[in-house]
Amino acid sequence: MKSRICEMLNIKYPIFQGAMAWIADASLASAVSNAGGLGIIAAGNAPADIVREQIRKCKELTDKPFGVNIMLLSPFVEDIVDLVCEEGVKVVTTGAGNPSKYMEKFKEHGISLIPVVPSVAQAKKMEKIGASAVIAEGMESGGHIGKLTTMVLVPQVVDAVSIPVLAAGGIADGRGMAAGFMLGAEGVQIGTRFLVAHECTVHQNYKNKILKANDIATVITGNITGHPVRVIKNKLTSAFLKIEKEETGKDEPDLARLDALGTGALQKAVIQGDMDNGSIMSGQIAGMVTKEQSCKDIIEEIMGEFEALVK
Numbered sequence: 001m002k003s004r005i006c007e008m009l010n011i012k013y014p015i016f017q018g019a020m021a022w023i024a025d026a027s028l029a030s031a032v033s034n035a036g037g038l039g040i041i042a043a044g045n046a047p048a049d050i051v052r053e054q055i056r057k058c059k060e061l062t063d064k065p066f067g068v069n070i071m072l073l074s075p076f077v078e079d080i081v082d083l084v085c086e087e088g089v090k091v092v093t094t095g096a097g098n099p100s101k102y103m104e105k106f107k108e109h110g111i112s113l114i115p116v117v118p119s120v121a122q123a124k125k126m127e128k129i130g131a132s133a134v135i136a137e138g139m140e141s142g143g144h145i146g147k148l149t150t151m152v153l154v155p156q157v158v159d160a161v162s163i164p165v166l167a168a169g170g171i172a173d174g175r176g177m178a179a180g181f182m183l184g185a186e187g188v189q190i191g192t193r194f195l196v197a198h199e200c201t202v203h204q205n206y207k208n209k210i211l212k213a214n215d216i217a218t219v220i221t222g223n224i225t226g227h228p229v230r231v232i233k234n235k236l237t238s239a240f241l242k243i244e245k246e247e248t249g250k251d252e253p254d255l256a257r258l259d260a261l262g263t264g265a266l267q268k269a270v271i272q273g274d275m276d277n278g279s280i281m282s283g284q285i286a287g288m289v290t291k292e293q294s295c296k297d298i299i300e301e302i303m304g305e306f307e308a309l310v311k
Contacts, residue, residue: 004164005187008112008132009065009091012036013303015177016135016166017295018191019069019093020143020281021045022270023202026054030061031199031295039295040067040093048079055087065090067114072097085109093135096144100129116168116189118146118153120160127161134161135189138169142192142230142283145169145220151183158184172285174305181310190302192283197295203273206280213286222262224248225255232280236265 005014015037017028021044029039041058043051051068058066068089070080073096081102084092092099092106095116099106106113112132117123123134136157138150146153150169158165167180168189180188194200196207209232221240222229224247231237239261247253262279269278293301 003186005133005166008164009038011038011065013299014166014187015299015302016040016067016093016168016187016189017194018141018168018189019095020191020195021071022266023195023200024069025201026057026061028194028197028200028295029054029066030058031197032194032299033058033062033064033066035294035296035299036064037295037299038065038067038091040069040091042069042071043074043076043080044071045074045076047076048083051080052083052087055083055089067091067093069093069095070099071095072099081105084111098125100125103129103131114166117157118148120153120156123157123161123165127163131163133164133166133187135166135168136185137189138167139220139228139230140170140284141168142218142286143281145228145230150180154180154183154185170283170285172283172288174302174307174309176285177302177306178309181306192285193289193298194295195282196289196292197298198292199295202270205273205275206269206278207292209275209280210282210286210289211292213282213289215284215287217286218282218284222258224253225258229279229281230283232282232286234278234280235276236261236279 003014013036017032019040019042021042024042029041032039041054091112093114114133115126116135136154139145154167164186166187167185171188172193177188219233220228224244265279268274269280
């Protein structure tokens, strides 16, 4: 398929796998890349030695391009930036911050920088510093979210920049991909559907929660902190929202109560399979994800639907 994204990154299909912290490892990333998309390892808050292990494992599992997502709020961000340069990773996506201070280093090492952006202003800023493309992510997505929906964000970003734009948030099938392209995107990023792929190593309880979810299964927590997160409703989210309600309106809200509740919650869900006290990050699209498949089958099904619709 002809797309500036495909030509730029030497991939078969303009489909990125979302960088899900604690979830997007070498197993998932390599499977997506082998299937023709761009697999992405999520560095999250992991130290460099852990990320290096995943990068090298991914190289063993695929000879296709793959990327690494760098969370710019990570305490190890400087080490991870050096690491991707040393390891010859060719694509870096970023989130939770401004990557401009690392741009020169990325360019020196031939790395395509593709930041996730929640607004037009951020997209313009990323184009100005030399980003190769941007991922315009709507609030339908799982995990940390912005304030705009995919439907309104993508066309405005497309109109504002000349570099390629990928649509993300609320996309799980060929219809969603076609809609993204109609809005002017040249690729898509998909997270929640890949979460239930056979090659995804997340706890089976987490996968089952996604497979059983309906259209109103998710809720947004953390609005009071300024860092809202979309997750599936459970005992943890009920406790979160209760504290947020109690603290809202106070001159100095006690955010430490929320920090204590949220510390280690994602790991509880991903590794331990704790569906009551774990943070089950998921997009609103979870209600459409109804079966476990290989990454190859997921991508081929999406592309088949997309091509039929576009024709």
